[in-house]
Amino acid sequence: MRRQWEASSGATGGETAPDLDHGPLATVGSLHLPLRQAVLDALRASIIDGTYAHGERLVEEEIAARYDVSRNPIREALHALSVEGFVVLEPRRGARVATMDARRAGDLFEVRAPLEGLVARLAAERRTDTQLGQLRRVLGVGNAAVAAGRIDDLPALNTEFHTTLAAAADNELLASTLARLSDIIRWVYAARIQRRSQRSWCEHAGIVEAVAAGDGARAERCGFDHIVAAAAAYED
Template sequence: MARQWEMSPEHVVDARPATTVGALHLPLRQAVLDALRSAIIDGTYLPGERLVEEEIAARFDVSRNPTREALHALSVEGFVEIEPRRGARVATMNARWAGELFEVRAPLEGLVARLAAQRRTPADLVHLRDVLGAGTAAAAEGRLDELPALNTEFHMSLAAAAGNELLAGTLARLSDIIRWVYAARISMRSTRSWDEHAAIVAAVADRDAERAERRGAEHISAAAAAYED
């Protein structure tokens, strides 16, 4: 049975002649890249599954060039592995790979929480609590498909409250990989993860920078331990 998934509205590609490609809001390669990345993150394509260039090109009604370029871009991002004479497949997450990601994230998230506690505005706190409420409710009600996006929104909102654009940009570049790893283990920590988020927000609300940093780092360490189990 053919897979059913779509590009977002701004990425919709129809069967018009190639001369209309320049009129697209984003380059064709970017449209295919974004759609493929989303399909990998949400589990449409599973770790280790082959990604056949011709099939993907036909699915999107595009030529093989933007498809090939998108696959190479995803290999740089870590989502795809390309083997000579064997083609592309979805990358396989392993303990070492995930461990390296968590090693990078723990100090970053701790710093984000510390700075957010020091710099957050009342509006930042309102937004953090709104996202926290949405995530906690989704976890409690078993709406697991909503949690990866809400988890990303929580951490990026915390980064915005930290008021450091370089730090926020660093986390943004990791956000898709983080979301992929989170989705792979989501059922294990759905409620506990949002309890940890609540502890971070409480420290940020109290402007307790040291406690916020500790809670932020502990949250990532707990996620790492759950992934290894």
């Protein structure tokens, strides 16, 4: 289904994506986002979910036709995605999807492991009963998705789990730091989702158990080991 966004050939980031009246794309229009932001979000999501594969050429004309917009917001979105690390802009060759190689993924895991350990420890020390209930709810939904084989649901649920855990840690700087990494994390997670799905949610359960017990040291170990295990799976 094509994105029915009205845009003239002179569209700019200040234009607004109109309401869409059907399908999953309606959520984009209903937010009344500026056109550039709507295209940026949609294109980023298509890279994360594998619609555009690692290393694939991104042709402005084709993307503009797919989203039914002019080339201006596409060009702006590609530039923004290059800053975020999803796209590589090559002189005289155009844009292509970046490649998440082992070195780049390793850098991400190296940074993320101690941060997630800290998040888990602080969550164990600071969480409220309401936040613990939210963690248990997401854990239950994630386990049900794994059991039912709903693999496509897991990247968003994984993000929700870690976002909920970060909120329970009650440290705004830590939460915002991880939020800036969240889209790249989802991209890496999606690449190994089949291999890691069941084990990953078992590890989530261990984190929740430690958080529920108020055991900061154990929660920190579980959070750190969870990312180390993810790194090992990515390298295999």
